[in-house]
Amino acid sequence: MADTGTSGGPSAAQRRVLAPLALAQFICSFAGSNMNVMINDISEDLDTTVQGVQVAITIFLLVMAALMIPGGKLTDRYGRKRCFLAGLVVYGIGALLSAVAPGLGVLILGNSILEGVGTALLIPPVYILTTLLFTDMASRARAFGTIMALGGIGAAAGPLIGGLITSWISWRAAFVFQALVIALIIVLSRHLEDPLPPDPTRPFDTVGAVLSAAGLVLVVMGILAADDNVWLMIALLAVGALTLLWFFRHVRAREAAGKEPLLSTSLFRDRTSNLGLVTQNVQWLLLMGSSFTVAAYLQVVRGYDAIETGVVFTAATVGLLATSLAAERLAKRWPQRTLITAGFVVTIAGIVVLISMVNSFPSAWAFAPGLLLLGLGLGVMLTPSVNVVQSSFPEEQQGEISGLSRSVSNLGSSLGTAVAGTILVAGLTASAYAAAMIALAAVGLIGLAAAVFLPGTPATRA
Secondary structure, eight states, X not given: OTTTTOSSSOOHHHHXXXXXXXXXXXXXXXXXXXXXXXXXXXXXXXXXXHHHHHHHHHHHHHXXXXXXXXXXXXXXXXXHHXXXXXXXXXXXXXXXXXXXXXXXXXXXXXXXXXXXXXHHHHHHHHHHHHHHHOOSHHHHHHHHXXXXXXXXXXXXXXXXXXXXXXXXXXXXXXXXXXXXXXXXXHXXXXXXXXXXXXXXTOOOOHHHHHHHHHHHHHHHHHHHGGGTOHHHHHHHHHXXXXXXXXXXXXXXXXXXXXXXXXXXXXXXXOHHHHHHHHHHHHHHHHHHXXXXXXXXXXXXXXXXXXXXXXXHTHHHHHHHHHHHXXXXXXXXXXXXXXXXXXXXXXXXXXXXXXXXXXXXXXXXXXXXXXXXXXXXXXXXXXXXXXXXXXXXXXGGGHHHHHHHHHHHHHHHHXXXXXXXHHHHHHHOSHHHHHHHHHHHHHHHHHXXXXXXXXXXXXXXXX
């Protein structure tokens, strides 16, 4: 096991294992946020609208969410490393296709579909392998801290890195950058070893995969339709809800027949895990929703270019980096419930500051205090939320819970962009910006309530 003999810092062997896994989370999180600063450039180059770019970003996040559960199950059948490498290849092809896209349709195919599918294949193995290779709580907290730190940095620094690349070269070069990082991860992955052999005879619930994906897609597309057609929104939401109900009935029927479903209902019998999943969903909803809202407001309403917008987001990056890298030390001093609760309090405070300061001061620096608080709060709670969920289940269920966990998180990301983006795009004014941020703060209170009800556990000890 990777954590053998480590009571202090990570060994060279651990760093070799963690490097490709953490970089994979970084680039997938980067892809979800870096397009936020390219809104004007992409819309002008591809002759589309802000709403068109929002749809592309949301579909990318939605494809990840819809396919993450099937992706997690496929790791049991084909092996975690094999799925990881397959996902990297599909993602790389999508990034290169996006770089040469002549129109919005090809961009959606490359970025939203192929990169989304690739991410759904490669991300579950990241969390499964981390849980299997780091078996004690201290080393696992350290490993998840590193992975979530790079994931948070990718999401928060995506606007800055994307802004620099877009301003200095082109928005297309940002996708070439993604492809280069993917190539580096593939090279580093030669050190990875799968601790569990694949089981080619493991059944795969194709009907369940289709129903779960269709249900999630319909729900999010319904939210996106809110500013165009209320009746279409209601219809999509209703059909989506019915499809998800059909999916859960299908799961129960397979379990009653003694067959393995896509998602075992036993995953939802653990109260701690359920509450942890809610906090994960809300965390990523707040991160991606606020990122899109602030970036779109700065570019469309205030007229900032890509690099100026990216620089503003440096405050969030600093906050996320500071608290994410301190995850192991924080886990040793404070219970996970305390960290998650404190994270939500600080994050919601950051959103409140973003609303009040921006309305009071015209300077771009008025965004810095709120974004810093947002980054600090999210960085504090990202790692303990993942640890709470992953550690609630034994090795044989890691494929299922990893897929569910990542699906819930990415659903939060897509909902954040869809909900906040729909409110903002409907008006694209200062009042619409405030309304979108208020909606995010309200959702944050739901996450805070879930954190408060988490059972108390002692701080992690090495």
